[in-house]
Amino acid sequence: MLTDVTHATVLVADVDEALEFYTEKFGFEKRANEEFAPGMRWVTVAPEGGRTELALKAPTEDFFGDEAAKLRERIGQGTVTVLATDDCRETVATLEGNGVTVTNAPEEVPWGVSAMVEDCYGNPYNLVEER
Structure with missing residues (x-):
């Protein structure tokens, strides 16, 4: 299997x-x-x-x-890949400081904190800090 x-x-x-x-x-x-x-x-x-x-x-x-x-x-049309993080807000701040495009700021969701970023070609990544 x-x-x-x-x-x-x-x-x-x-x-x-x-x-x-x-x-x-x-x-x-x-x-x-x-x-x-x-x-x-x-x-x-x-x-x-x-x-x-x-x-x-x-x-x-x-x-x-x-x-x-x-x-x-x-x-740049890739499907969303989910990346785990221990601290979504801190990770987004670091990535923004590195010049990464943030398409959705961190927000509380039922499963934790979630944000969206893109790579240099527009491929989307969902950053998730699970509860």
């Missing part, structure tokens, strides 16, 4: 730009940065100590072939 989610793909226009954003702005750690074929890289990031990694993927023809153009149109 299925036991865990290990990776989720985030479509980005430029892997190096995204890697810098996720490590410098979000404070994630780089887990992998490997070239496995000419023009094809496996780059992953994750919160320090976190299990699930985000695979940063630029839709190039080398890797995606005829689907690349269609996938490039989806950059």
Whole structure:
């Protein structure tokens, strides 16, 4: 049976730009940065100590072939990924200080405190401090 989610793909226009954003702005750690074929890289990031990694993927023809153009149109249109935080308000203040776009300020919700932020391409992230 299925036991865990290990990776989720985030479509980005430029892997190096995204890697810098996720490590410098979000404070994630780089887990992998490997070239496995000419023009094809496996780059992953994750919160320090976190299990699930985000695979940063630029839709190039080398890797995606005829689907690349269609996938490039989806950059910034990703589904909402939920990120856990111990203190949503403090995390949002830190991220804002790092230049991260906050689309919804922290607010009390039935399950805790929630806020919305975006990466450098507009991919949405829901920050959740659970009760």
